[in-house]
Amino acid sequence: MANVTVIGAQWGDEGKGKIVDWLASRADAVVRFQGGHNAGHTLVVGEQVYKLSLLPSGIVTGTLSIIGNGVVLDPWALKAEVEKLRGQGVEITPENFAIADNCPLILPVHRELDGLREAAAGSGKIGTTGRGIGPAYEDKVGRRAIRVCDLAHLDSLDSQLDRLCAHHDALRAGFGQSPVDREALLNELREIAPFVLQFAQVTWKRLNKVKKAGARILFEGAQGVLLDVDHGTYPFVTSSNTVSGTAASGSGLGPAATGFVLGIVKAYTTRVGSGPFPTELDDETGQRLGERGHEFGTVTGRKRRCGWFDAVLTRQSCAISGVTGIALTKLDVLDGFEKVKICTGYRLNGKVLDYFPSHAADQANVEPIYEEMDGWSGTTAGARSWADLPAQAIKYIQRVQELIETPVALVSTSPEREDTILVRDPFVD
Ligand code: GDP
Ligand code: IMO
Ligand code: MG
Numbered sequence: 001m002a003n004v005t006v007i008g009a010q011w012g013d014e015g016k017g018k019i020v021d022w023l024a025s026r027a028d029a030v031v032r033f034q035g036g037h038n039a040g041h042t043l044v045v046g047e048q049v050y051k052l053s054l055l056p057s058g059i060v061t062g063t064l065s066i067i068g069n070g071v072v073l074d075p076w077a078l079k080a081e082v083e084k085l086r087g088q089g090v091e092i093t094p095e096n097f098a099i100a101d102n103c104p105l106i107l108p109v110h111r112e113l114d115g116l117r118e119a120a121a122g123s124g125k126i127g128t129t130g131r132g133i134g135p136a137y138e139d140k141v142g143r144r145a146i147r148v149c150d151l152a153h154l155d156s157l158d159s160q161l162d163r164l165c166a167h168h169d170a171l172r173a174g175f176g177q178s179p180v181d182r183e184a185l186l187n188e189l190r191e192i193a194p195f196v197l198q199f200a201q202v203t204w205k206r207l208n209k210v211k212k213a214g215a216r217i218l219f220e221g222a223q224g225v226l227l228d229v230d231h232g233t234y235p236f237v238t239s240s241n242t243v244s245g246t247a248a249s250g251s252g253l254g255p256a257a258t259g260f261v262l263g264i265v266k267a268y269t270t271r272v273g274s275g276p277f278p279t280e281l282d283d284e285t286g287q288r289l290g291e292r293g294h295e296f297g298t299v300t301g302r303k304r305r306c307g308w309f310d311a312v313l314t315r316q317s318c319a320i321s322g323v324t325g326i327a328l329t330k331l332d333v334l335d336g337f338e339k340v341k342i343c344t345g346y347r348l349n350g351k352v353l354d355y356f357p358s359h360a361a362d363q364a365n366v367e368p369i370y371e372e373m374d375g376w377s378g379t380t381a382g383a384r385s386w387a388d389l390p391a392q393a394i395k396y397i398q399r400v401q402e403l404i405e406t407p408v409a410l411v412s413t414s415p416e417r418e419d420t421i422l423v424r425d426p427f428v429d
Helices: 016-024 057-061 075-087 108-120 133-141 148-152 158-174 182-197 203-212 284-292 311-320 360-365 391-404
Strands: 004-008 029-032 041-045 048-052 064-067 097-100 217-220 260-266 269-271 305-307 325-329 339-348 351-353 367-374 408-412 420-422
Touching (some): 016 057, 016 217, 016 260, 016 420, 029 057, 041 057, 048 075, 057 064, 057 217, 064 203, 097 203, 108 182, 148 182, 158 182, 260 311, 260 408, 284 305, 311 391, 367 391
Parallel strands (some): 004 217, 004 260, 029 064, 325 408
Antiparallel strands (some): 269 305
């Protein structure tokens, strides 16, 4: 298993960025394979804090970083992020950073449509990040997307623009908006094209070449399995497949390349945006988790909803995504709680369930069944070895891995890169 695929096993923000950054120094390439700048990955290295949305987290260690074809790319957001990171001293060149030339673009019309739809959705509002992710993926599947490679052929974009505008103008008219201004759009694309094209490559070819040469590839997922468009809490999900299998289709490497699937799991649960959340705590405990865990969205600054660890959901995510082992993060946030609870099942209409049902109304109505454990009075914050952990914290970790039927490979005990306990190296067979 020379490669590692990192995915979120809850509703995102599990700490994928921190773990990818920690693993990146052992990898030869880091690849983003789905999502877009709806992701917000925070890396803490000493005094420096890096917030990445589109760039793979490997860029900070200077590891070859690739945006795969499965991502939707907002070229203007990319430019702003590259400039911000360069301002923090991170080197970003066509040698260490490449974008798949078949990657679809997020255009200003996608962002506008995302906002218009959300504003009109009433109680059906998804609570998206407003970045145009859904509309951009719809256009990809609808065969009217403009892709990175089109930026080199803007003078022959007419039939693609006809398809795009025929669809969007009808929608925009329904929202009382003027048709797409084709000339303005083309001008904006002409202006940004050289910036994007300097990084554009046939990345499937480059990746297959490095793979043949024995390189270790680290795939960096965005969002989490519960936001997967098939397996998540539909319709309150994102518009891509966030499960591990997408690493293959979203990069141009076969399914065997996925390697060790490392599920990132927060020691409790959080969610941003609307949708069901069985263990959500609307009380002081929820507030305490949010405060101790600094649970505010990296992208939108929204307060994250907080609750106890849900072993049913995490077990389901691990099964669906074929997780080999997990990284348990933010254990330190539970330091000092007298009692901690874990959800081990649900009650629905008098029946006990050991899985999360598919229907939205059932998802909203399940009642969590809890197991209570003693907390620990010592601290796990900053622990770098198993021996540094209080006995009761070890019991908690063991109970988690037992309930989710998946072993723990890493434990994270602070935002800082090095505050990480290695149990099993995912890069080693
Ligand atoms: P991602 O989207 O999965 O990469 O996660 P985010 O970066 O959006 O959110 C995770 C937050 O928790 C970030 O602010 C991290 O710096 C922080 N973090 C990551 N691991 C730990 C940990 O073990 N303990 C604590 N206290 N914070 C952590
Ligand atoms: P990372 O990679 C947490 C959520 C949004 C919303 C839903 C749909 O940092 O874990 P979208 O804009 O994707 O159409 O919004 O998905 N969402 C995330 N929540 N972490 C993320 O990314 C998210 N990306 C999208 O809040 O509920
Ligand atoms: Mg995040």
